[in-house]
Amino acid sequence: MEEKKEQFSPYRILVERGSGEIIEKKSRFIANTMPVSSEEEAAAFIESMRKKYYDAKHNCPAYIIGRNQELTRCSDDKEPAGTAGRPILEVLLKENLTGAAIVVTRYFGGVLLGTGGLVRAYTEAAKAGLAASKTAWMRYGVMLSIKTNYTDLGRIQFLLAGKGLEAECIYTENVEIQVRVPAEEKDFLLKELTEGTAGRASFQILEEGYYRDFT
Structure with missing residues (x-):
C-alpha cells in the first residue's frame, strides 16, 4: 500500500x-x-x-x-x-x-x-x-474515457469543470469524453459521475502514468 x-x-x-x-x-x-x-x-x-x-x-x-x-x-x-x-x-x-x-x-x-x-x-x-525558466508538476493520473448520452453531457461537463479538469469530447450517436484525472481523485470522481447520471454513463481507463500539469 x-x-x-x-x-x-x-x-x-x-x-x-x-x-x-x-x-x-x-x-x-x-x-x-x-x-x-x-x-x-x-x-x-x-x-x-x-x-x-x-x-x-x-x-x-x-x-x-x-x-x-x-x-x-x-x-x-x-x-x-x-x-x-x-x-x-x-x-x-x-x-x-x-x-x-x-x-x-x-x-x-x-x-x-x-x-x-x-x-x-x-x-x-x-x-x-x-x-x-518554465516548470511543471508531474502528477500520476489516468486518462479516463466517459461514454454518455447527450442528455447527461451538460451535467458531466459541469462536474468536470468544477474540478478544473479539461475534457475533450468526441461526438457520434452518443458522446465520448476523454479527461485526465489525478489518480487520487479517480474513485471519488467515478462515484460522483455514476450518481449524477443514475448509472447511465460508462467508464474506461485508457492509460495511466505521470503527466505534466502546468497549473
Whole structure:
C-alpha cells in the first residue's frame, strides 16, 4: 500500500531553459538553466556553458536528477568552499525541482564580496535564472474515457469543470469524453459521475502514468 501511495507522489520538473543575471558590487553573475534527465546531459550542458563563457573567472554548476531527487551534484569552481555550488543547489532543492541544471557564471568586478556576499549573490543569480525558466508538476493520473448520452453531457461537463479538469469530447450517436484525472481523485470522481447520471454513463481507463500539469 505504501508503494502505491509513493507512486502517486507529484514532483516538479524544469521544462524550458532560461537565463537571468544580477550585478553585485561590479561582479556580473549570469545564471543559465537547462532541463536534464541524466548525468551525461548535465555534463554536456555544463561543458557548453564553460565554452560559451570561457573568459569568465568562474562557472559554478549544480543539478538534480531523479523523481525523488536521488542524484545531486554541485561545484564551487575555485570559489571558496561552500559559497557557490551549494547555494545554487539549495535553490533547486527549496523549489522542489528535479531534472534541472543551473550554471552560474561570474565575471569578477574587482571587488571582493566575502563569504556571505558570495552565497547571497550565487543564490540570487540562481533564483533569477529559474524565474526566467518554465516548470511543471508531474502528477500520476489516468486518462479516463466517459461514454454518455447527450442528455447527461451538460451535467458531466459541469462536474468536470468544477474540478478544473479539461475534457475533450468526441461526438457520434452518443458522446465520448476523454479527461485526465489525478489518480487520487479517480474513485471519488467515478462515484460522483455514476450518481449524477443514475448509472447511465460508462467508464474506461485508457492509460495511466505521470503527466505534466502546468497549473
